[in-house]
Amino acid sequence: MNNPPRKAAISLMTDNAYFMDCFVGYVVNKNQTAMEIWLSMAKEAPEWFNFLMSLRNRIVSCLGLKDLGALGDIISSKQADDYLEGDRVGIFSVFMNEANEVILEDNDKHLNVRLSLYIESEVDVQKVSITTVVHVNNRLGKAYMLFVGPVHKLIVPAILSRLPKV
Template structure:
């Protein structure tokens, strides 16, 4: 059974909310789930490990297409080589770098000459236990804006799909 995914604004008490100024793109989705004593990073790692093959195929296709334009190959979403408690700020977590970590929220990101992306998984207990995934993108130039024209529609499909699979 799929969970109900709700589009929301980033939670005001989340750290990602402090990173919204000047953003080119912001989106947040919430889904009810039980934390079961897990940290924000544990939840992220468990969930990203279940990324469907079709999403990784799209990521691989993205990597091939953009490498011809000088953008970096980000790799596979699912790659994670440590337990959650071994990660420290600055470590690579799959395709992202760990920016900020608390029990309640993990912020991961990537930054290049075209854009800066930050992704947050936030444990929201304001109305029961739920997870909020937020994305914040700051573009640095016109190429970043053009890139986002292609990525945004795919992102809007993938994030709710992935959240609906949360357990």
């Protein structure tokens, strides 16, 4: 696990975080934006992750929490630069959409999540850093993270591993 990139806006959102992780992968440099990479990753989410999201949605609905849908619930005809602040993209809403960083979020009564996909372009590759920052709002958020935290450390590397190899 890594620290968030210093130049990433998400690095300014880590104060008092209950949970934070950052994982890194590399893709061939095709001059893609952060949102373009995120959308391709969301479309390629592993089936086991979609199953876990479906299970999560059924369980938490009994607790009055939001059904987030699936990671790949995106509008296929929508272009990456068409996503504006507040737009829904899979299980998240857009907080920020810049060429080199997209920050997605979900806020609920138990916790607030921000996820950043930050890219640093080199000649042949783009370094992709995915940072997740969680602030809990109550005991339910802490209990939720007892289950989600360990699984999250499997999910992000698995999704990163599906990126085209360098």
